[in-house]
Amino acid sequence: MQLPGWLQDRWRRWRNAKLLDPLVQRKLSGFWMTRRRAQREAAETFDLVAGFVYSQVLLACHRLGVLAQLREGPLPYSQLLSTLDLPPAAGLTLLRAAAALDLLECDESDAKESIWWLGSKGAALLGNAGALAMIEHHAVLYRDLVDPVALLRSPRGSTELARYWPYATADTPSRSAPEQIRAYTMLMAASQGLVADEILDSYDFSQHRRILDIGGGDGTFLRHVRQRAPQAQLTLFDLPAVAAEAQRRFGGVSGVECVGGDFAHDALPTGADLITLVRILHDHDDELAKSLLHRAAAALAPGGRLIVAEPLAGTPGAVRMGNAYFGLYLWAMGSGRARTVTEITAWMREAGLVDIEERATRIPLQTRLIVARRAN
Numbered sequence: 001m002q003l004p005g006w007l008q009d010r011w012r013r014w015r016n017a018k019l020l021d022p023l024v025q026r027k028l029s030g031f032w033m034t035r036r037r038a039q040r041e042a043a044e045t046f047d048l049v050a051g052f053v054y055s056q057v058l059l060a061c062h063r064l065g066v067l068a069q070l071r072e073g074p075l076p077y078s079q080l081l082s083t084l085d086l087p088p089a090a091g092l093t094l095l096r097a098a099a100a101l102d103l104l105e106c107d108e109s110d111a112k113e114s115i116w117w118l119g120s121k122g123a124a125l126l127g128n129a130g131a132l133a134m135i136e137h138h139a140v141l142y143r144d145l146v147d148p149v150a151l152l153r154s155p156r157g158s159t160e161l162a163r164y165w166p167y168a169t170a171d172t173p174s175r176s177a178p179e180q181i182r183a184y185t186m187l188m189a190a191s192q193g194l195v196a197d198e199i200l201d202s203y204d205f206s207q208h209r210r211i212l213d214i215g216g217g218d219g220t221f222l223r224h225v226r227q228r229a230p231q232a233q234l235t236l237f238d239l240p241a242v243a244a245e246a247q248r249r250f251g252g253v254s255g256v257e258c259v260g261g262d263f264a265h266d267a268l269p270t271g272a273d274l275i276t277l278v279r280i281l282h283d284h285d286d287e288l289a290k291s292l293l294h295r296a297a298a299a300l301a302p303g304g305r306l307i308v309a310e311p312l313a314g315t316p317g318a319v320r321m322g323n324a325y326f327g328l329y330l331w332a333m334g335s336g337r338a339r340t341v342t343e344i345t346a347w348m349r350e351a352g353l354v355d356i357e358e359r360a361t362r363i364p365l366q367t368r369l370i371v372a373r374r375a376n
Ligand SMILES: C[S@@+](CC[C@H](N)C(=O)[O-])C[C@H]1O[C@@H](n2cnc3c(N)ncnc32)[C@H](O)[C@@H]1O
Pocket: 167, 173, 188, 189, 192, 214, 215, 216, 217, 218, 221, 237, 238, 239, 242, 261, 262, 263, 264, 277, 278, 279, 280, 283
C-alpha cells in the first residue's frame, strides 16, 4: 500500500531520526520483535560496505581457475592448492573467502584433509560464459571507479571504459577501426547466449518473414534467431567494422545480409516485418535513443513489430541493477542510462507505435522485452 506523500515524509523523518541514534539501534537489535529484522538490515548494510571485496574474491577465483578446476567434481585441498600458484596461507584465505560467498563448498574440519566442491553460485557462474566474460571485463570498470567522486566530477567519456566502447562518445563511430571494436564485440557475443534464449522463449519469431537486428554485433543473436525462424530473411545493421566481422562469421550463408552504417545518421534498411533492438537503447543518451526508435518504427513494414530487449531500471527484484549498477557503468562508459518500462513505452507511443506490451522473461535481470506494432 502506497502512503500519501505527507505521511511518507513524516514516516521517513521519524524512522531516520531513530536509526541515527546508536542507542535505538542497540534496542532494536536486542528486542525480540525487531531483532531478526535488525540483523538482516545489518547484514545487508555490511554487504554494501564490503561489495568490492566480494567482487575481487570472485575475480581472483576466476583468474586462478579455481571454479574451472572443480567443474568435473570435488578436489582434495592439497590438489586444489597446488593448481593456484599461491603460498598455502594465501590459498586457504582465498578458498575460505570463496566458500563464504557460496562460490565453493567444503566441510572443513581440518583444512589439510578437506574436500572442496563448487558452491551453488560458483556452479551457476561457471555454467554462464557471459557472466565469466563480464567478471574479467569489470576490471576496466573498477579501475575507473577507484575514485568515484573524481569519476562523477570529470567530463563524461574521459575514462578507460569509454575507450573500450568507442561508439559511446565518438562523433563518427562509423570510422571505428577493426581493432577498436574487437574487444567489445567479443564480449557481447560471449554474453549474448542467455539473452537470446530469454528473448526467443518469450516471443515467437517464426511468424516473421524479414527480420532486421539493429546493432546486431557479430550476429550471435541472429544465429540463435535462425534456429527458431529458419525461413526468415535476416538483416544485421551495425557499424561498418562490426558488420564486416558479422559477415565474415556468417561466411556467406544464404538469407543473411550484413549492412554497415551509423544508425544515428544513415538510412536503416526498410521493409522488415520485425525489427529488434537488443541491448542498444541503454547505451545512448535520450535524444539518440528516441530518434532511433522513431527511425526504426518508420523502417518497419506496415503492421510489423518492433522489439526492445535490454535490462531496465525499476526491475522488481533487481532494482539495484538498473540505477546503481547500470547507472554508474553507463556513466563511466560516457553515454546512456537504464530506463523504465514506462519511459520506453511512452517513447514508442511518440514514435507512432501501437499495441505496446511487455512480455515476461524468465530472468528480468538479464533482459526485459517490450513489443510494439506499427499500425497498418
Ligand atoms: C551493447 S552492443 C549490443 C550488441 C548486440 N545487440 C548484443 O546484444 O549482443 C551495441 C551494438 O551497437 C552497435 N552500435 C553502437 N552505436 C552504433 C551506431 N551509431 N550505428 C550502428 N551500430 C552502433 C555497436 O557496434 C554494438 O555492436
